[in-house]
Amino acid sequence: MTLRSRLLLRTCLLAMMTGTGLGSIPALAQTSAPVPLFLKQEAEQDAERTPAQNQPGAGNSSPLLSNGFGGTSSGATQTETFPSDPNAVQAVSLGAVDTEAVGTIDSARGGLGIDMWNGTTRRSAAHLISELPAIPATHTARDLQIRMLLSAAAIPQDSREISLLEARVAKLVEMGALDEAIALIHAAPQGARGSMLAQAEVNALLISADIDAACAVIESNGSQYEDLFWLKAAAMCAFYANDPTSAAFSVDLVREMGGEGDATFFGLVAAIRSGTAANPDLLNELRPLDLALLAIAKQSIPTSKLENGNAASIIGIINADATPTDIRLEAARKAENLGLISPDKLALAYNTVDFDPAALENVLDEANEGTPARQYAKLYQAAAQSTVAAARAEIIASLFETAELEGDFMQVARLSAPLLADIPVNGDFSWFAVAALKASIAANNFERAADWLQVAKSSANASNDISSRLSLLYPVLAVSGLEETGAVPARSVAVNAGLNSPQQNGSQPASQQSFGLGGAVVSDAPISSDGMASATVMPDSTSPEDVKTASDRAAALARHRARMIEWHEMQAPRGDQAAAKRYSELVFNLFEGFGIEVPDALWDGVLTAPYAEDRLTTSSAVSHHLSSAAAARQKAKAVAMAIQAQQIATAANADPKVLSDTVSSLQGIGLADDARRLATELLMSFNH
Numbered sequence: 001m002t003l004r005s006r007l008l009l010r011t012c013l014l015a016m017m018t019g020t021g022l023g024s025i026p027a028l029a030q031t032s033a034p035v036p037l038f039l040k041q042e043a044e045q046d047a048e049r050t051p052a053q054n055q056p057g058a059g060n061s062s063p064l065l066s067n068g069f070g071g072t073s074s075g076a077t078q079t080e081t082f083p084s085d086p087n088a089v090q091a092v093s094l095g096a097v098d099t100e101a102v103g104t105i106d107s108a109r110g111g112l113g114i115d116m117w118n119g120t121t122r123r124s125a126a127h128l129i130s131e132l133p134a135i136p137a138t139h140t141a142r143d144l145q146i147r148m149l150l151s152a153a154a155i156p157q158d159s160r161e162i163s164l165l166e167a168r169v170a171k172l173v174e175m176g177a178l179d180e181a182i183a184l185i186h187a188a189p190q191g192a193r194g195s196m197l198a199q200a201e202v203n204a205l206l207i208s209a210d211i212d213a214a215c216a217v218i219e220s221n222g223s224q225y226e227d228l229f230w231l232k233a234a235a236m237c238a239f240y241a242n243d244p245t246s247a248a249f250s251v252d253l254v255r256e257m258g259g260e261g262d263a264t265f266f267g268l269v270a271a272i273r274s275g276t277a278a279n280p281d282l283l284n285e286l287r288p289l290d291l292a293l294l295a296i297a298k299q300s301i302p303t304s305k306l307e308n309g310n311a312a313s314i315i316g317i318i319n320a321d322a323t324p325t326d327i328r329l330e331a332a333r334k335a336e337n338l339g340l341i342s343p344d345k346l347a348l349a350y351n352t353v354d355f356d357p358a359a360l361e362n363v364l365d366e367a368n369e370g371t372p373a374r375q376y377a378k379l380y381q382a383a384a385q386s387t388v389a390a391a392r393a394e395i396i397a398s399l400f401e402t403a404e405l406e407g408d409f410m411q412v413a414r415l416s417a418p419l420l421a422d423i424p425v426n427g428d429f430s431w432f433a434v435a436a437l438k439a440s441i442a443a444n445n446f447e448r449a450a451d452w453l454q455v456a457k458s459s460a461n462a463s464n465d466i467s468s469r470l471s472l473l474y475p476v477l478a479v480s481g482l483e484e485t486g487a488v489p490a491r492s493v494a495v496n497a498g499l500n501s502p503q504q505n506g507s508q509p510a511s512q513q514s515f516g517l518g519g520a521v522v523s524d525a526p527i528s529s530d531g532m533a534s535a536t537v538m539p540d541s542t543s544p545e546d547v548k549t550a551s552d553r554a555a556a557l558a559r560h561r562a563r564m565i566e567w568h569e570m571q572a573p574r575g576d577q578a579a580a581k582r583y584s585e586l587v588f589n590l591f592e593g594f595g596i597e598v599p600d601a602l603w604d605g606v607l608t609a610p611y612a613e614d615r616l617t618t619s620s621a622v623s624h625h626l627s628s629a630a631a632a633r634q635k636a637k638a639v640a641m642a643i644q645a646q647q648i649a650t651a652a653n654a655d656p657k658v659l660s661d662t663v664s665s666l667q668g669i670g671l672a673d674d675a676r677r678l679a680t681e682l683l684m685s686f687n688h
Contacts, residue, residue, distance in 0.1 A: 102187040103184070104152075111153070112636060120634060125636065126164055138682070138685070145643050149184070153636070174311065181204045202288070207311075211237075211292055215236075215240060232250075265293070267279055267282040268282070283302055286310075291320070294322075295320055303317070314331055314334060332350075333372070350381065355381060363378060372406045376408070376415070380415060389424055393429055396420060409439075413442035438684075456469075468570065475591075478563075479594060487596040590656070615655040616654050630664075631668070635670075638668075639666075
């Protein structure tokens, strides 16, 4: 008797024993759970599978995600149907509707454009996607990577056996971008999804701890596919539904179909049956299905998983009912820092902590909590419940100070952004202006940041430290575009210091100037002892408009040079001069990437021994492909290479030239806003 016949016989026997018949599987709300049924005739199954196997992403998993890039079904045909969701973005490739090209965003909503794969083969695109980091080093890179994967775009037509849709979804799940992964799956036509995408949806739901929804997907898909995944998933759903008979049947099927080597699965099954804890040695590599089985066993995920950077495990710890409160808070804190959860979800986690009302009322007089996350939660709750703007500002300021000591300032800025929005931006809060300015920049609210910057400038005087604090923040203000620097696109003109420097073509405003061999010269510009803060700009012509543009830019350059002198002088007293030098090099390299002048005298200041240093850098291949893709405007490839290049950002000895080239390349492909956000995040992260 064949295996299929034995399975059919056992299924029929089970149906007679349980009285369920051979009809549809009962819903989860009932006492039984989905059981994989192989009840169709061989010919019927072949008829179903044959057309599905002739299109990428249908049937069983594609060669890309199961056996590398190989494959044999080169004569595939495309199913010419639009996505089942009428609101999904639809993409057209080479004049025909391509189900592989679907996405959830177009260029108007942050997508990279219909032609983003221009000049890239499908095989190369698949490789670029599969090699993207699971945890990008910066929030900007994570956002850019998600947008790249969600973009509707024409798909290269070579190697049609490779499914880029499956690759994109798999990477989103690996990143912990679960809602985005499910949305992308649903954007594809139902008939083009196949086992791989169905498994990805189940995995995303299980990581999210939505076992009910996952079992609904398993029930609707499990009988279509013969993978062991679906048998194990059916067993999990049976245990979840407290249906031991169905669970035993599915577990036996896993054994009979060669799954007995999965020690983790069978160990968790044994733990559920016996009510005892699973062997910790079996929990080293947890899959989404294992997370669900642990939840059913009422066993917590090992806290060691917080340290391995695995998105599924970290999110699982946050969502698991068995996780202790303090562990959940620390997991949420780490997850938001890595971009795995939103600031809103972090706020929800912090709001679950019960504090004494009196402690919140007098939070600034209370002793600190035992962990940073609990202290953040306490201050956040106190600020949220405060109805007096001045009191709320004081609590938020304390929250910022606490977070800055822990290196969490940018996270707390994102967390408190809705609370900060209720603080009036006026002179009554001048004491708070610089902190609010920094927090607004960190939260990417540059409009509010500009308002706070004006309050800070107008409130600066000899009796406070606002001016010096703004000077320390100047590189961030310049890179983020909040300060005029007289910058021109990199490499378009030469910029040099001093009155007798080569001239520059104009393009911006001033009021007092004279003309001579040097063009427009600002007569009242601040000048240092070496003359470095003066500025000269040659107008494009003698027309009044060009003269004004040149003089305006000369004034901006003069102010920029003066501010750079102030900032440079404030670096000397820093205790860690090695860190000060690294930060200066990062600033100078990023400035040059944006065409912002760095006077030679400042470069001279970092020209100190040792001249040969150990630096973490990227491979020359990454650098080559980054620059060549940007030059050819191959947007998806350039973005993928930029994301790989910025992975060095969190290292203390990261090569600043690589980071500068990264932001320059993003500018070169039209992603100027992303380039500025990345540069700003790099500067703020380094300095904290």
